[in-house]
Amino acid sequence: MKLPINIDRIKGFLAEDEGAALFDSAIKAANFGPILEIGSYCGKSTVYLGTAAKETGNTVFAVDHHRGSEEHQIGEGYFDESLFDAQRQKVDTFGEFRDTLSQAKLEDTVVPIVAPTKVAAKHWRTPLGLVFIDGGHSMEAALNDYRCWTPHLVTGGYLLIHDIFPDPKDGGRPPFEIFELAKASGQFELITMVNTLGIMRRL
Numbered sequence: 001m002k003l004p005i006n007i008d009r010i011k012g013f014l015a016e017d018e019g020a021a022l023f024d025s026a027i028k029a030a031n032f033g034p035i036l037e038i039g040s041y042c043g044k045s046t047v048y049l050g051t052a053a054k055e056t057g058n059t060v061f062a063v064d065h066h067r068g069s070e071e072h073q074i075g076e077g078y079f080d081e082s083l084f085d086a087q088r089q090k091v092d093t094f095g096e097f098r099d100t101l102s103q104a105k106l107e108d109t110v111v112p113i114v115a116p117t118k119v120a121a122k123h124w125r126t127p128l129g130l131v132f133i134d135g136g137h138s139m140e141a142a143l144n145d146y147r148c149w150t151p152h153l154v155t156g157g158y159l160l161i162h163d164i165f166p167d168p169k170d171g172g173r174p175p176f177e178i179f180e181l182a183k184a185s186g187q188f189e190l191i192t193m194v195n196t197l198g199i200m201r202r203l
C-alpha cells in the first residue's frame with residue numbers, strides 16, 4: 001500500500017493497522033460495488049479507502065455533515081479550535097476534508113455528501129460493495145447508520161465498523177452494540193477484528 005500523502009499529518013482517530021485493513025478491504029470490495037463511508041471528519045480514513053478505490057477504478061461516497069460529533073463540540077473532550085468556525089459558531093471540518101482530498105489527488109474518486117446520514121440515505125438506490133461506519137457514537141447515531149446503509153450492501157459486500165470496544169471502560173458502547181446487532185442478525189459473518197475495527201461480510 002502506497003499512500004499519496006503523509007497520513008500522519010491528517011487529523012483523525014484511526015490507527016495505522018486499521019487504515020491498512022480499510023485499504024485491503026476496499027481493494028477486495030471493488031468487485032462488488034462502490035464504497036460508502038459514514039463519518040469522514042478530516043479525511044484520514046477516506047484517503048485509505050480512496051487510494052484503494054482509485055487503484056481499482058471504484059468510487060467512494062463520503063457522508064458527513066461536517067459539523068463534528070458530540071465529542072468534537074465546544075467544551076467537549078475532542079474539541080479542536082482549528083476546526084471551529086468562530087464567525088458562525090460552529091464546528092466545520094469540510095474545508096479541512098477538501099484540502100485532504102485535494103492534496104491526496106482523490107477529487108476524481110471521492111464524492112463528498114455533506115448531510116446527516118438519514119438525509120443522505122433517504123433516496124439512496126445504489127447497491128454498495130463496502131460500508132464503513134465511523135459516525136457519531138450516540139446510540140441513535142450508530143443505529144441510524146446501521147439501519148440506513150447496511151440494507152444496500154450486496155451479498156459478499158463488506159461491512160466495517162470502527163471504535164468497537166467490548167469493555168465499556170475503554171470507550172463508548174454504541175459501535176459495539178451495532179456490531180453485535182450485525183452478528184446476531186444472521187446477515188453477516190465476522191471476518192476478523194483489527195484493533196477496534198470489525199470486518200464483516202454480507203451473507
Ligand code: MG
Pocket residue numbers: 013134162163
Ligand atoms: Mg472512529
